[in-house]
Amino acid sequence: MVVTRKINALLSVLDLCIVNKSILYDWQTGETGEDTQELRLPDGAAEYLVIDNPRLRELRERYAEFQARASVPIVWTDEYVQSYGLQSFRGDNCYVWQTKDPNCDEINYCLTAYYAQAIDRLGVLQNNSEDGLFGVHTYPISSRDFSRDILDSTAELNFLEKHLNLSSRENLQILDIGAGYGRLAHRTASTLSNLSTYFCTDAVPESTFLSEYHIKFRNLKDRVTVVPLDEIEECIRQQDIDLAVNIHSFSECSLEAIEWWLALLAAGKVRNLFIVPNSSDHGGERLALNSGEDFSALVEKYGYILKIKAPKYEDPLVQKFGVSPTWYYLYQLDD
Numbered sequence: 001m002v003v004t005r006k007i008n009a010l011l012s013v014l015d016l017c018i019v020n021k022s023i024l025y026d027w028q029t030g031e032t033g034e035d036t037q038e039l040r041l042p043d044g045a046a047e048y049l050v051i052d053n054p055r056l057r058e059l060r061e062r063y064a065e066f067q068a069r070a071s072v073p074i075v076w077t078d079e080y081v082q083s084y085g086l087q088s089f090r091g092d093n094c095y096v097w098q099t100k101d102p103n104c105d106e107i108n109y110c111l112t113a114y115y116a117q118a119i120d121r122l123g124v125l126q127n128n129s130e131d132g133l134f135g136v137h138t139y140p141i142s143s144r145d146f147s148r149d150i151l152d153s154t155a156e157l158n159f160l161e162k163h164l165n166l167s168s169r170e171n172l173q174i175l176d177i178g179a180g181y182g183r184l185a186h187r188t189a190s191t192l193s194n195l196s197t198y199f200c201t202d203a204v205p206e207s208t209f210l211s212e213y214h215i216k217f218r219n220l221k222d223r224v225t226v227v228p229l230d231e232i233e234e235c236i237r238q239q240d241i242d243l244a245v246n247i248h249s250f251s252e253c254s255l256e257a258i259e260w261w262l263a264l265l266a267a268g269k270v271r272n273l274f275i276v277p278n279s280s281d282h283g284g285e286r287l288a289l290n291s292g293e294d295f296s297a298l299v300e301k302y303g304y305i306l307k308i309k310a311p312k313y314e315d316p317l318v319q320k321f322g323v324s325p326t327w328y329y330l331y332q333l334d335d
Contacts, residue, residue: 039088039135048213049086055212059205059228066230069260070203070253089210090149091135095180098137098148101324102279106139109151112323113141115313116154122161124154127191148323153187155312156247156276159328163308164243164272171196173241175270177261178202178249182211182224189223199235201227203257236268243272251278251290258295262302271333273304276312279326285309287329296329304331 063071085091092098117125130145132138138145160166172195176185179200188198200211211226227235244265250258265273277287287296296306308330313319 038132039091040133041087042133042217045134045213045217046087049089049210051086053209056205056209059208062228062230063203063205068203068229070257071229085135086206086210088135089181089214090133090147090183092137093135095207096148096152096183097324103321103323103325104148108321108323109139109146109148110141111318111321112151112313113139113146115315115318115322116146116151117142119158119314120154122158122167122191124157124187124191125150128153128187149183150187151323152247153184156184156245156274156328157188157191159310160243160274160330163330166243167192167194169194169242173197173199173239173243175199175236175239175241175244176201177244177246178207178253179211179226180207180249182214182218182226184245184247185211185215185224186218186220189218189220195223197239198224199227199239199241200224201229201232201235203229203253205229233264236264236270239268241268241270243274244270245274245276247274247276248278250275250295251288253289255289255293255295255298259298259302262299262304266302266304266333269333273299273331273333275299275329275331276326277329279324285327299331303334305334306330307332 089095092100098104120126128150130136130138130147130150132145132147136147136149138147140146157166166172172192174188174195174197176182176199179185179202182200185198185200189195200208200215202208202211208226208228215221215224215226246261250261275287278290286294287299288294300306306329308328310328311319312324312326312328313322319325
């Protein structure tokens, strides 16, 4: 014990210490083996989700010609996006980190799953299941499989229901900026019967390609519309959109790109704006880029007033130990 204390005193400058192996779980020692998450695909997916798909080539060409400020990459460079396989688009990758973010071990998923069941007044879990397709990481908890996909969607939709009463709005229209593969679109359309149209858009052509495929696979094309970047200005101008959401996307953009989007939303009189920033400091309370630069003043510049700022998890203990803690920001356009 004396030797251990002396060694730990030396290691403390590196924020390290020695502990008894007997008090650790298997997932803490790394003795559970290599990650063997199975890549399960439906019929036809392996043939369609390929880098040389004609539709993907078309979208890349269109986006390259569209000189919008929104398409200037900061994080989502071609090299970054193409480092992940299209067939595992729901896996632990650039769309949804599932084992890399803070608190992403099995015990954290278990805590978060029980929390989600306790706060799910909207019925997201009742109307959605996790099928484990396209490489998503799942954990069997309480007689069902959970993923970060469904856990995040449950938290986000219940927050919006609490503060905007989404389920009671007639002909609800939602715009998802940086929709990725259509995660929240899938869960929203499966939960809200009053949803008129959920618009998915993204400045990354691969994301648009994957959203189109995923929404069609889920049989949601009657309620979810994927809008390519070069058509989004007209879409916003023509539609009466109730809510715009940006989840873990603005943090990965340039200020120039964020301003481009905000100008479109303000011109289209999109009243409500929901932003979920990335959290680099374990649930930090700042609306910031990955670089740490605060962009809240830019949002306010376009007439959006902060109405609600709240932790992802209302319970302080879950906010400390739940999967990928962050903060939620709900803005409203000043009348």
